[in-house]
Amino acid sequence: MWLWYDWRAAAVADSNCNILDSEEWDGWHDTNAVCSRMDMIAHEALTPEAERLLERFPEAKPLIHGHDDLPDAAWPLPSQEALESLDKAAILLSKRGVDAAAGDPDRRLEHILKASDELRAAYVTIEGRLVEWVGLFLPEARFERDRSALAKNVVEADNLEGLAGTLDIGMPPEGPTDAEWDSLKDWAVSVREIKGRLDRMENVVRELATSHLPSLSALLGPILAARLCVEAHGRARLARLPAGTMQILGAEKAFFNHLKTGAPSPKHGHIFMHPWISRSPRWVRGKIARTVAAKASIAARCDAYGGEVWSQEAVDAVAARVEVIRSENSKPRQG
Amino acid sequence: MAKKRRLSWAVMIDGRSIWTLNAVPKRSQYGESLRKFRGEEYRRWDPTRSKLGAGLSRARNTQYELLPDEGDTCLYLGAGHGTSISHLHDHVCGANNEKGGRIIAVDLSPRCLRDLVHLSTLRPGLVPVLGDARKHAAWGIMVSNKVDWLLQDVSQAGQADIFIKAVKRFLKPGGKGLLSLKAASERFSEGGEREVFRQVRTQLEDAGLNIEEQIDLHGLEDNHCLYYVTN
Numbered sequence: 001m002w003l004w005y006d007w008r009a010a011a012v013a014d015s016n017c018n019i020l021d022s023e024e025w026d027g028w029h030d031t032n033a034v035c036s037r038m039d040m041i042a043h044e045a046l047t048p049e050a051e052r053l054l055e056r057f058p059e060a061k062p063l064i065h066g067h068d069d070l071p072d073a074a075w076p077l078p079s080q081e082a083l084e085s086l087d088k089a090a091i092l093l094s095k096r097g098v099d100a101a102a103g104d105p106d107r108r109l110e111h112i113l114k115a116s117d118e119l120r121a122a123y124v125t126i127e128g129r130l131v132e133w134v135g136l137f138l139p140e141a142r143f144e145r146d147r148s149a150l151a152k153n154v155v156e157a158d159n160l161e162g163l164a165g166t167l168d169i170g171m172p173p174e175g176p177t178d179a180e181w182d183s184l185k186d187w188a189v190s191v192r193e194i195k196g197r198l199d200r201m202e203n204v205v206r207e208l209a210t211s212h213l214p215s216l217s218a219l220l221g222p223i224l225a226a227r228l229c230v231e232a233h234g235r236a237r238l239a240r241l242p243a244g245t246m247q248i249l250g251a252e253k254a255f256f257n258h259l260k261t262g263a264p265s266p267k268h269g270h271i272f273m274h275p276w277i278s279r280s281p282r283w284v285r286g287k288i289a290r291t292v293a294a295k296a297s298i299a300a301r302c303d304a305y306g307g308e309v310w311s312q313e314a315v316d317a318v319a320a321r322v323e324v325i326r327s328e329n330s331k332p333r334q335g
Numbered sequence: 336m337a338k339k340r341r342l343s344w345a346v347m348i349d350g351r352s353i354w355t356l357n358a359v360p361k362r363s364q365y366g367e368s369l370r371k372f373r374g375e376e377y378r379r380w381d382p383t384r385s386k387l388g389a390g391l392s393r394a395r396n397t398q399y400e401l402l403p404d405e406g407d408t409c410l411y412l413g414a415g416h417g418t419s420i421s422h423l424h425d426h427v428c429g430a431n432n433e434k435g436g437r438i439i440a441v442d443l444s445p446r447c448l449r450d451l452v453h454l455s456t457l458r459p460g461l462v463p464v465l466g467d468a469r470k471h472a473a474w475g476i477m478v479s480n481k482v483d484w485l486l487q488d489v490s491q492a493g494q495a496d497i498f499i500k501a502v503k504r505f506l507k508p509g510g511k512g513l514l515s516l517k518a519a520s521e522r523f524s525e526g527g528e529r530e531v532f533r534q535v536r537t538q539l540e541d542a543g544l545n546i547e548e549q550i551d552l553h554g555l556e557d558n559h560c561l562y563y564v565t566n
Contacts, residue, residue, distance in 0.1 A: 007476050042473040066475055066504055078479055087437070090462045090477050094452050097465035101445030 002073070003053055006065035007037045007086070009076045010049035012057045017073035021056060023049035028082050034089035035096070105212040106234040112208065113226050116201040123194045130154070130191050133184055137176055140169040151195070154188035215299035215310035219318060220274055220292075227270045228296070239297075239304035246300070247271060247293035271296070276322045283332040287325050292318065339372075342391070342399060345426045346380075347372070353380040353391055355425035359457050364421040378425070382555045385419040386488055386515040389555035390563070397548045397563055403427055403484035403511065405434040410482040410505050412468040412497075413489035414440035416447050417454045420461065428460035436460050439478055443467050443489075469497050471504055481507040488515040492522060495535045499542040506566055512544065514562040515552075532560045539564055 001020075002013045011022035025047070027033045040047060041064070046054065050062050063070050078086065101107060131147055137160055143150060157163035160175045176184065202223065209222035213235060216225040231249045232238035241249070248255050250269030258265040267286035272278055276292055277285050295318045299310055340348045345356035354370065354377035361376070363369055368379045382389040387401075394401055403409050407427055414420050420440050427436035440451055441464045451463035466474035468489050485506050487498045498514045506512055516535055518528035532549070539546055544564040552559040 006479065038476065041476050044472055064472075064476065065479070066471075068503070083479060086477065086479065087462045090439075090464055091452065091455055094448050094455075094463040094465045098445045098449045098452060104445075 001060040003060035003062040005050035013073045151188045151191040213303045215302040239301045243294040243297040246297045284329045355422045358430040387419045389552045390561040407483035408437045409484040411440045412487040414442040416450045432460035486513040490520040495538045512564045518558040
């Protein structure tokens with residue numbers, strides 16, 4: 001005995017394919033109601049019609065329309081009009097799905113992180129130009145230590161002389177024309193503006209990452225956590241990656257080159273940005289990267305599967321472990 | 336002047352290019368050129384943007400058979416941004432769905448669905464569905480009756496398995512199935528893409544499908560092959 005059902009009707013047939021009983025739903029004129037039915041079926045739940053028939057025929061096996069095992073019988077298929085209503089519901093469901101994508105933190109993180117990367121690239125270029133430009137007119141100026149105040153100083157100075165005064169250096173014989181100075185000043189204005197925008201943007205990344213990936217952010221810092229998440233195309237995928245992949249995320253080029261040509265394998269990808277690795281001597285970086293990546297993949301799983309958020313103690317324990325690795329390998333291995 | 340041939344009421348071949356009768360006049364869907372033939376507007380089907388278009392221009396024996404009939408129900412797995420879909424719609428449905436066709440376009444990515452939903456407002460008869468081509472349980476019920484024509488263009492490993500399952504579940508007996516296979520999505524195999532194409536061919540044959548033509552899209556869409564099968 002078979003219990004057939006689809007989104008609109010259900011029917012019971014005996015083993016000779018004679019329809020014994022059927023139930024139909026007539027609420028399909030309402031697109032919203034059809035949508036909720038679709039949701040119901042997508043979650044593999046029985047429709048109310050199928051439930052009712054199952055009560056009457058408890059021995060029947062409920063199978064959805066299109067199932068391989070179902071025999072061909074005169075199942076009560078939807079009318080043309082009902083099909084049109086179904087199409088409308090499908091479009092509405094798709095719209096809802098598209099709207100729901102805006103609520104996906106993975107996609108939001110991706111956009112803002114990539115935007116802030118692009119802005120940072122732009123900032124580095126135009127800030128470098130400002131330093132060189134000022135350096136041309138004021139050869140005595142030295143900015144090796146801290147050049148963050150330079151843009152502010154240029155914006156606040158009235159002319160080159162004023163700037164030289166703030167920087168406490170002498171004036172050269174040749175100087176820019178007034179119009180040239182104005183351009184230089186405009187340039188400094190945009191440097192400052194972009195810096196402000198960049199800081200704000202990176203704060204948003206930190207906020208988003210801390211709420212989306214609390215444990216991983218605690219362990220690696222929010223920006224690095226966000227970068228790993230984006231590189232892995234989402235938190236769910238990040239959580240499924242083995243620690244070895246986490247270790248070299250961002251070093252795909254080197255990794256595939258390694259597979260192809262047998263060049264040395266990369267020891268770290270984005271994770272290198274963490275001071276535990278980048279500030280360690282070269283010969284322990286690989287070891288530390290391996291340990292940190294193993295811990296990071298646990299943290300990512302805690303975040304993705306609703307585990308406990310890592311406490312500061314847990315992070316300190318990893319830091320202690322990193323310290324042990326460093327002290328155990330204070331000298332590069334000989335040979 | 337090159338000779339014009341008709342593949343169907345809406346599809347025309349003029350020399351090397353394919354043109355479809357525009358169901359939404361004066362509107363170019365993805366930047367393709369528009370041109371009038373005898374007072375009717377046609378859109379150029381760019382074979383480098385659409386694997387179905389590439390298949391049509393490369394097919395040797397089955398050029399007249401690849402497309403569904405007008406008014407058919409079609410299932411398109413891996414619809415993308417709707418480039419191929421728009422031309423398919425010109426042919427199957429026509430302006431305001433005068434031919435009464437139905438195209439169910441399934442894609443996994445919300446970004447693509449956004450374009451498809453917009454397309455569906457311009458082109459009645461097109462039904463976008465957000466879903467994974469492998470997970471029939473979630474959206475299979477949208478396909479109430481079996482379809483006449485099925486095309487699969489997904490870039491996931493195991494494309495042939497996905498295709499065979501979809502054909503068994505959704506394609507009418509005697510229906511047409513097209514599988515656009517991307518060799519790079521399959522696991523690396525000794526012997527390169529030729530070996531992949533050969534393996535998939537046996538796989539389809541073992542599943543009881545008749546391969547009508549295997550169309551190599553090299554040059555238009557590298558590392559791709561289009562299989563035209565019937566069941």
